[in-house]
Structure formats: C-alpha cells, structure tokens
Amino acid sequence: MELTEKVLIDISEIQEHEAKKRRKRFMVFICMIVVSIGCMLISLCIGRYSITPLTAYKVLMSKIIPVKQSWSDIEETIIMNVRLPRIILAMFIGGGLSAAGASNQAMFGNPLVSPHILGVSYGAGLGAALGILLSGNIAIIQSMAIMFGILGIMMTYIISKRKSGMQLFMLVLSGTIVGALFQALISLIKYVADPEEKLPTIVYWLMGSLSGTSANDLKLGIPLITIGLVMLYVIRWKMNILSLHEDEAKSLGVNVNRLRAIIIVATTVIAATAVSLCGIIGWIGLVIPHLARMMVGNNHKHLIPASICLGSFYLLMIDNIARTITAAEIPLSILTAIVGAPFFIFLLRKTGGKWNDS
Amino acid sequence: MILEVVNGTYGYGKGVNLFSNLNFKVNTGEILTILGPNGVGKTTLLKCILGLFKWRKGNTLINNLEADKITPSQFWKDISYVPQGKNMIFPYTVLEMVLMGRAPYLGAISSPRREDVNIAKRAIEEVGISRLMYKSCGAISGGELQLVLIARALTSDPKILVLDEPESNLDMKNQLLVLQIIEKLKKEKNISCIINTHYPNHALRISNNTLMLGGNGRHLFGKTYEIITEKNIKRFFGVKTRIIELETEREKAQMLFPVELANEI
Numbered sequence: 001m002e003l004t005e006k007v008l009i010d011i012s013e014i015q016e017h018e019a020k021k022r023r024k025r026f027m028v029f030i031c032m033i034v035v036s037i038g039c040m041l042i043s044l045c046i047g048r049y050s051i052t053p054l055t056a057y058k059v060l061m062s063k064i065i066p067v068k069q070s071w072s073d074i075e076e077t078i079i080m081n082v083r084l085p086r087i088i089l090a091m092f093i094g095g096g097l098s099a100a101g102a103s104n105q106a107m108f109g110n111p112l113v114s115p116h117i118l119g120v121s122y123g124a125g126l127g128a129a130l131g132i133l134l135s136g137n138i139a140i141i142q143s144m145a146i147m148f149g150i151l152g153i154m155m156t157y158i159i160s161k162r163k164s165g166m167q168l169f170m171l172v173l174s175g176t177i178v179g180a181l182f183q184a185l186i187s188l189i190k191y192v193a194d195p196e197e198k199l200p201t202i203v204y205w206l207m208g209s210l211s212g213t214s215a216n217d218l219k220l221g222i223p224l225i226t227i228g229l230v231m232l233y234v235i236r237w238k239m240n241i242l243s244l245h246e247d248e249a250k251s252l253g254v255n256v257n258r259l260r261a262i263i264i265v266a267t268t269v270i271a272a273t274a275v276s277l278c279g280i281i282g283w284i285g286l287v288i289p290h291l292a293r294m295m296v297g298n299n300h301k302h303l304i305p306a307s308i309c310l311g312s313f314y315l316l317m318i319d320n321i322a323r324t325i326t327a328a329e330i331p332l333s334i335l336t337a338i339v340g341a342p343f344f345i346f347l348l349r350k351t352g353g354k355w356n357d358s
Numbered sequence: 359m360i361l362e363v364v365n366g367t368y369g370y371g372k373g374v375n376l377f378s379n380l381n382f383k384v385n386t387g388e389i390l391t392i393l394g395p396n397g398v399g400k401t402t403l404l405k406c407i408l409g410l411f412k413w414r415k416g417n418t419l420i421n422n423l424e425a426d427k428i429t430p431s432q433f434w435k436d437i438s439y440v441p442q443g444k445n446m447i448f449p450y451t452v453l454e455m456v457l458m459g460r461a462p463y464l465g466a467i468s469s470p471r472r473e474d475v476n477i478a479k480r481a482i483e484e485v486g487i488s489r490l491m492y493k494s495c496g497a498i499s500g501g502e503l504q505l506v507l508i509a510r511a512l513t514s515d516p517k518i519l520v521l522d523e524p525e526s527n528l529d530m531k532n533q534l535l536v537l538q539i540i541e542k543l544k545k546e547k548n549i550s551c552i553i554n555t556h557y558p559n560h561a562l563r564i565s566n567n568t569l570m571l572g573g574n575g576r577h578l579f580g581k582t583y584e585i586i587t588e589k590n591i592k593r594f595f596g597v598k599t600r601i602i603e604l605e606t607e608r609e610k611a612q613m614l615f616p617v618e619l620a621n622e623i
Contacts, residue, residue, distance in 0.1 A: 014488065014489070014491050014492065017492050018491075018492065021492065106448070109447050109448075110447065111447065111448070234467040235466075235467060236469075237468075237469035237470065238461070240450060240454065240458055241458050241461055243447060243448050244446075244458075245441065245444070247405060247410045247439075247441065248439070248441050250410055250430075251408065251410065251434060251438070251439035251441070252434065252458055252459065252461040252462065253430055253431045253433075253434030253435070253461050253462030253514075254461050255430070255466075258466075293448075297450075297451070298448040298449060298450050298454075299450060299451075299454050301469055
C-alpha cells in the first residue's frame, strides 16, 4: 500500500516536472522571439542619424498598409535601404553560423569545433581576397568567395576520403590543414597586394563587416542561408544520434554517411555565403551553441532553433555596437571575439572543460 | 528469429585473422554468451555479427537470409545493440536517450511523435528506472546508464539483443539487476540475446550456449555447461578453477571458483 502510494507520487512528480520543463522551454523561445523583434526595431532607430521608434514603425508599416507619410524621404531611405537590409542580413548570418556550428559540433561529437573547421571559411576568404586583388567588383568578390569556399570543402573531403568511408578524425585534420594552407595563401596575397589601396580593403574585408549591405546582398544571401538552415532544421533530431559514437549511431538504424553529407553541404553553403557577404566572423558558431545548450539543453530538436534565435540576436547586437560605438566601424570579428572570448573562458572555468572528455 | 554465423572470419586491415571459420547459431529465445580473455576480440566479434565491421569471409544469416541483403532499417528494427555505457559528450536526458531507439521507425527527416515518446516511457518503466526519466545521462550511475541503454534497445521492439559486456564495471547488485532483466526479456518476450561477458558464472547462470574465444583463432561453441569446464577455462584463460554445484532458493546452480594461475598456458 505504502509502496503504491510512493510510486504514484513519483509518477505525478515526474509529470509535473515534464510540464514545468516544457513551459520553461516555451517561455525561453517566446522571450527569444520577442527580444529579437524588439531588438530589430531598436536597431532601426540607432545610428549616426537617429530615428524615433514610432517613425521606424510607421515606415515599416507603410510597406504593408497605406500610412500617411509623416517622415522625411531621407528617413525612409535610411530605414529601408541602409539599416533594414543590414539588420536582416546580420540576423540571417548570425543564425546561420550558429546553427552550422551546433550541427558541426554534433557531427564531430566535439563541442569545440566551429563552422570554420572544414576549411570552407578560409577558402572563401582566399576567394574574396583574390577577387579584391584582381578586380574589386563586388559581384566578382562574392562569387569567387563562394567558389573558393566550395573548393576548400572539396579539398578537405578528398584528402580525408578513405575506402572505408568518412572518418571524422581525418576530416578534422584535413580541414585544419586546408584552412592553414588557405590562410598562408591569404597572407601571400596580402604581401603582394598594393599597400595603398588593395591591402586595407582585403584586411578590412577579412575582419568581417556588414557595412554597405545592400538589397542585392539579401537577394544572394537570404535564399542560400535559408536553404542551409532548412536542411539542418529538418534533420535536427537525428543530430542527437549522430553525436553518439559512430557504431552506436549506425546501430540505431541511421544512415550516418548521408546525415554527415547533409550537414557538410548545409554548413558549407552557410559559411561560404556568410564569408562572401561579410568576411570571416569567428566565435559565433563556437560560442552561441553552448549558450543555447545552457538554456534549452542538449537535445538538438530544441538546440538548433535556439541557436538560430540566439545567433541572430547576438550578431545583430554585435553589429549595432560595431556601427554605433565609434565614428568608424569596428570590424565584427574583433567584437565577436572581445565579447565571446571572456564568455568562453568563463564557460571553460565553470565546467572545467568536462564536456570535452569522450 | 534465428541468427546464424557461418564461417565467420575477421582480422584488422591486412593483419592476421582474429578469428576464423566461426560457426554458431542462436535460436529464438536463446541466450548465447561469448567468453574470452581480454584483447581476444569479443567486441570486434559483436560488431562483425552486426555488420558494423565487414566479415573477411563468411556471413551472418538472419532467418537464413544474408544480413547484408536486409535493409538497414529493417535489420535494426529486429536486432538491437547495447554498447558499453561510456561517457557522453553531450549528456542527453534519459528520456531523450531512450527515444533515440525509435530511429529505425522514423523517416529521414521526421522527429519522434507522441506515440514514440510513449513507447520510450514504457521501455523505461520496463527496466524499472522511471524515476530517472528526466535526469541527465551524465548524472546517473554506470549501472543506471546500462539500464538506459537496454531500455533504448527495447524501444525498437527487437527480436534479438546484442549486449557488449553489460555487467562490466557494475557492483554486485547492479550486475544481478542487469542479468535479471535479460532473463525477464527472454522469458516474457522471447527475445534472444548475444552477450559478451567476462564472468563465466554469469554465463553459467543465464545462457543456453557459449562461444569461447582464445588467442590465435581458437574457439569452442556448444552448450554452456559443456563449454565452461575446468579444462577449457584452463586452456583459454590460463586459470586453474573448480566448478562446484550448489543449491539456492532459485535453482540448482553451477559456480566456477578460480583457484590460481595455471603454470603453463
């Protein structure tokens, strides 16, 4: 009798716990979405030319429903052609890089890898640097970045390929080697570039910046990043299994090689697109997934959406800082690291690197 | 469901054969234990049986059908693998972990539905760890983790369970717990089991048949009580033992008692 009661209490406790957890997760997501949208509105207003939130809201609404114009044309131009594209791109790239990072961490079963691990980003960086050196035309720079990003991942893949299929250890090693090679080539290009004109452009590009984002960039970037994100999103639950030991994952009836291929293609698309549009932005893909893990847990079913939300919020904030804190723009990777590094140190200290033993 | 290995031969890379021409059979509801000293390739053998490693020669037959002719999702619905519980890089909760066992039933891009969650919960109940449902797998004991992995294997409603040293690193009580669950699954669900173990006494307790592996491809297969003899243990393990019979409340049992190292191996 006593025993049954105890069991019943246990079960009701468990159910309560489950409901509480679900409510908490729901609240986290609601908060993330509300905060992101709020941030977006605020971001429209801040900058060298300040605009009131009400005006920003009205301008936005006027695109959907007719509103009597009570603002200047300059304000409308700044909002619609300068700030809004930049904000949207920041959010897509931030979300994309974070989701790519979380996926790569799942695939390698290693919480310390980032979307740059497979040599895509430095390949794309090399392409961009070459594009600047050879022409300076933005379309050429972007297409070369994407081409070289794909070249990077292909080299990584060919070097690591063995008869027995994909081996993660080889993949990481090859990616690191290809990355190092491309970094050396980037240095070579910097060395030969005209120091008056080309060199600063290359250096500034590689440090990452969203300044000068145009509606055209959105046409290239948003579809590509969306494709990558959708691919990752639909297989997000399977990433849980992929993060286990390889044989264990296979024994759960999962096609490990196909899943890995999907993740590699998706993260390549995202990383190459991001670099082609705004240079190499470090840290986001590494740090944001950990922050998301703390908020919603390890289950990738929730982790991927949380990473997307947090990542887009984070890069938007970073970009806001970059364009407002001084008269000149501060490159993004400087800020992501200055904000990201202390946080990562804190994480390492707190967990003692414990998540790293396998 | 009948699992049979015919002429199973395997070695790493270009190296010598770890084992050659293994022949054995597991009938429905039978338990096979695989015994052998450290480093003899017990885990490797399990992976060969499961097709995770490719046999050099020979094959695994499921109901007389070659295992590599069966689609992976069908294969892993019928056969579940329980690996050794290791530290996890991303510690999922017990329920999340067990739910992964439903993967063979899910399409390429689908997530588990409510009914999958219910099946996972039932499996958790079945191994008696409902109280751990929402705990992190990183925060439970080794024995509990082993039960989690067994529960995960059960969610796919398997006909055959393959367990890799399920009672290693566990204390006496947890060892018994694992053994009793295996016995229960055999009795109530007619699930066959293939179990790697370091403990001849456990083999004597639960298994119908035993495959004993030694170095240089030596092996023996047959009824457990015919294989686990003082002579064979000395030959394969280099240990002098005595087998004693004793009667418990439960059954008449055989126990193996290690005496000392044998001089010549």
